[in-house]
Amino acid sequence: MKKFTKSAIVVALGFGLVTSASFAASHSSVENKTVAARHAQMQMIAYHTGVLGAVAKGEMEFSADMVSAAATNLRELAKLNGATLWVAGTEQGAVDGSRAKTEVWSDAAGFAAKFTELENAASAAIGAADAGAVGAAMAGIGGSCKSCHEGYRGPKN
């Protein structure tokens, strides 16, 4: 997962509105946008995991099309390039709302591997033949969420 410097993305997302007088406030606002964008990614991941979980638990009737749509979206969300989202300087404590541990950056390879784990787990649900197969895939999906959060997400703010 490639990384870009904090200054590059801060400049990028200031959209030319930053003056020297307003820099501090705008600077904070830019980092908030980055954190909000990755929260949006997590929200979409949770939403699609919820669809698969409902099928696995028998709360939603199994549909091969629906399962494949949700699992494919989940896989693609996990595959998004983290360079625009996990920008250095946006860890918990540095930006309001962030729960990213510093390990996201200090152990970038391990962090990237967690997204690959989710990607593979989601892929396993594509083409599932029945709710039981979705349930088997859900174990992997839930496990990857849990292990990533344990290692790379801090406590609630």
Place this chain on the structure above:
Amino acid sequence: MKKFTKSAIVVALGFGLVTSASFAASHSSVENKTVAARHAQMQMIAYHTGVLGAVAKGEMEFSADMVSAAATNLRELAKLNGATLWVAGTEQGAVDGSRAKTEVWSDAAGFAAKFTELENAASAAIGAADAGAVGAAMAGIGGSCKSCHEGYRGPKN
């Protein structure tokens, strides 16, 4: 773009917590989750478009890696399967916060074509050689956003 019935996704996203007494409230909450998930998609699209726009306007130094990361994410966000997101019954007026016109469903092919337009416009930015090339791609990206919003997004709530 495949569609699923309203009842299927409502059942799916109730996650088994719906009792007959609480059905009305939970029903609303489920549709809110669907609307929130597509707003998250739009937020991520806007965020990545913002990165490309900043490069195009010279507010961010051109970086082939950053441009490709942002453009690839934008392309993939446009390609997400709409079946889990554009669920019938979640139009403006039916669900708080929704701005989806009924044309999303009555003209589903036209609506899907707008996402394909965005996908192609984003693809054009991948591998851009300089800020000028990003700017040329941005015209297509901005145009696809605008035309889709004009045809399928209602007024502010």
